Amino acid sequence: MAPNDSAQTTEEAKDLAAGRRKAARYIVPAAVAGVAAATIGLVPALAASGDPDLPKITAQELIEKMAASDTQQLSGTVKINTDLGLPSLGALGDLGGGSFAPKGGDGGTGSSASPGSKLMELASGSHTLRVAADGPDKQKLSILQDTAEYSMIHNGDEVWAYDSASNEAFHSKDDGSGKGSGNGSGKAHEAAPKDLPTTPKELADEALKAADETTSVTVGGTAQVAGRDAYQLVIKPKQSGSTIGSIKIAVDAKNGVPLKFTLTPSSGGKAAIDAGFTKVDFSKPAASTFDFTPPKGAKVTEADEVEKGKGQEHGAKNHEEFKGLEDFQGLNIIGKGWTSIAKIETPGGEGFSAPKDGEVPPEAEKFLNALGDQVDGKFGSGTVFKTRLVNALMTDDGTVYVGAVTKDALVKAANEAK
Incomplete structure (x- = not known):
């Protein structure tokens, strides 16, 4: 029987808040996108082959299951589709190095491997990613393209980003403070997959922050995602006037890991944000997964060089328009x-x-x-x-x-x- 329960009472809303605080310690860096965030229109390619018959569970119990999960190792493939209703950004292509486009199109870093510009590409269209994680110090995210691949690797205190199309790499040190190498540039923090708001877990956390008296939180049945049985947590605004119709989070029934995140606008139609696994394995990835050495001839840009050099000239405080x-x-x-x-x-x-x-x-x-x-x-x-x-x-x-x-x-x- 597919589980179902009613909207939360005031008392349950208080319990939900406690569950969200527990969820803050839950770490599963399974990288997928959105933005708000985060903020992806999905056809049912990730959807189920039948609804599994699972024991009944309340929304509060499901949130606590997510919070209690200690899963920190996984690898898999993620499918992302984004449809925010924006006109093509190609319309701005002729602006060159003007105020609407950073010089070089790389955020001023001088490297096409800079994470900022690459991750912006996830804000529209369809993308396939490979992800891997082994605890908080080892993550890898790769954006697969037709004839190339872009990867971000965090291994201990080393953070690399590599663009195979241009054979360029971006490198920085992560000292554990989130500020990266150099004098607080934050480039390592920017590059590390664990810090990107691009995972079902991170998207779920953001949605749960809004689960107060203005929100309905229920369990809306079951599904199967990437061959895994899952419960569907459904979050809806009680207020009228929001552009968000509903948020649905598929939660692994066994280990509490968010497997899929779907945001549907109140205007209807296909989802605006939908991200989820097509394949997932919760065993420990091989240590070599997180090894990286720049290929021969690759151009390597160091985060410190950017901070000390021309990257600073693009900062808001140094730009005439932002004075x-x-x-x-x-x-x-x-x-x-x-x-x-x-x-x-x-x-x-x-x-x-x-x-x-x-x-x-x-x-x-x-x-x-x-x-x-x-x-x-x-x-x-x-x-x-x-x-x-x-x-x-x-x-x-x-x-x-x-x-x-x-x-x-x-x-x-x-x-x-x-």
Whole structure:
């Protein structure tokens, strides 16, 4: 019989909070993506071949099962599909080294192996990853491409990223503080797969943080993922106005490991975020899995070189357009739970300066217009820039309202702020 239970009571919500605190110590660096995060549209390629008959379990018991899991060793293949409703980012390709594109397209590191630019590719389309983990000090994530492969390897205090297409590598040291080598550059922290918000476990943790009185948490049956029997934990907003319809987490019935994460928008259609294993093995990976030596002739960029050299010139504090924003504090949160909205103003409440005609390159203007809807109300007028999950209203006087809420919710918030 497939398990099922009702939405959580106030008392159960308190128990859920305790379960989430336990979940904070649960470590399974099984790398998959999303962003928010994290923030993937999936056809049922990862789905089940029949619903397994498992013992009944409550949502609280399932969360505690996740928290109690001590699984730290695994290897497998992950399928990721992303559909956030964004127009093609190729529209910005002609902007070259302007303010909308870092020089070299590599975040200013001078290396095509820099993790930042590669991981951005996971924000759209379909991707296949190979992952492996052996405790908190050994992880590997590889993005498989048609004729190439991009890998990030964390082995002890060594962090490597390698792009076979360009034969370039990015290297840094991890001193255990999360700041990496050099004077706190954080490049090792950025490169290490364990720190990327790209796993079913990490996506699940973020979703469970919202499981308060504004949230319904239930067990919605069973499934089979990558040949493993799993329970389905279903999280839904109780509030109206959220762009998130539901989040479904497939949890391994035996060891409590999240195997699949699916986020469906309230607007319906295919999932916006869906990431899960197609193959998974919970035995210890071979030690050689985490070995890496740059191939002969490979260009190697050191994190320290980036921090001391040209990488610094791309920092916000050193960029003319960002001067005066170091002490930015113009952020206020409106509402709570799933329908909370961030209201953003510059110091003094003057708002951001809305772009004037001719100030934005034509390619960028076309891209922005593809996202935007003109709206008006008591607040005046403005433009709502939309995706399937996160929407933002920029008023003509420069105030920004942003959140995982509908266009109507943003307009209402702007009207009530006046």
